[in-house]
Amino acid sequence: AQTVTQSQPEMSVQEAETVTLSCTYDTSESNYYLFWYKQPPSRQMILVIRQEAYKQQNATENRFSVNFQKAAKSFSLKISDSQLGDTAMYFCAFMTLQGAQKLVFGQGTRLTINP
Amino acid sequence: DAGVIQSPRHEVTEMGQEVTLRCKPISGHDYLFWYRQTMMRGLELLIYFNNNVPIDDSGMPEDRFSAKMPNASFSTLKIQPSEPRDSAVYFCASSLAWGMGNQPQHFGDGTRLSIL
Numbered sequence: 176a177q178t179v180t181q182s183q184p185e186m187s188v189q190e191a192e193t194v195t196l197s198c199t200y201d202t203s204e205s206n207y208y209l210f211w212y213k214q215p216p217s218r219q220m221i222l223v224i225r226q227e228a229y230k231q232q233n234a235t236e237n238r239f240s241v242n243f244q245k246a247a248k249s250f251s252l253k254i255s256d257s258q259l260g261d262t263a264m265y266f267c268a269f270m271t272l273q274g275a276q277k278l279v280f281g282q283g284t285r286l287t288i289n290p
Numbered sequence: 291d292a293g294v295i296q297s298p299r300h301e302v303t304e305m306g307q308e309v310t311l312r313c314k315p316i317s318g319h320d321y322l323f324w325y326r327q328t329m330m331r332g333l334e335l336l337i338y339f340n341n342n343v344p345i346d347d348s349g350m351p352e353d354r355f356s357a358k359m360p361n362a363s364f365s366t367l368k369i370q371p372s373e374p375r376d377s378a379v380y381f382c383a384s385s386l387a388w389g390m391g392n393q394p395q396h397f398g399d400g401t402r403l404s405i406l
Binding site: 225 | 335
């Protein structure tokens with residue numbers, strides 16, 4: 176079974192700084208998808224960014240980018256020029272392409288952006 | 291599109307009562323998922339449906355939990371009888387079949403359930 180590990184329960188940075196959230200996963204498959212979801216205090220689950228395992232190029236979405244290291248099974252999220260609105264729980268998630276379309280989530284990292 | 295719609299947003303009830311959570315997926319989505327979120331266990335998949343058919347219910351914790359999807363636009367998650375340890379946020383999510391534009395799962399706003 177696949178597992179996802181986020182080793183940083185909490186992080187805190189100053190506004191405008193860059194912050195990197197870590198995520199590692201375990202799988203024997205070669206093709207899969209990885210995601211970062213954001214959950215602000217409003218409780219919504221918002222997709223931030225996704226990465227297809229067969230693509231070598233790291234995904235980017237405006238201030239959000241990933242560092243995908245397939246051999247190391249690592250998938251970190253970098254937030255540049257952090258804003259107060261980035262304060263949220265961030266979840267890393269894995270999805271297999273073999274049969275079931277289930278998301279497996281990490282435990283989350285609580286990120287606080289301080290003014 | 292209105293997105294995934296869940297109701298109620300909050301539910302407080304006494305132990306032993308029946309609880310029904312409702313979900314309307316995004317129109318046209320083939321898959322529907324029910325998740326539970328707690329501090330101790332994080333986000334767990336309870337059950338998911340494909341074209342209204344339950345595919346995997348291995349995450350359903352006990353026989354007290356049941357889920358149905360009578361049509362493509364409606365699903366329910368029922369707990370009977372409810373217990374305090376069922377207190378959690380329950381999310382519904384829907385998605386197109388993978389490969390259909392590679393769409394990810396879209397989540398509803400969740401139902402916060404408190405069992406007293």
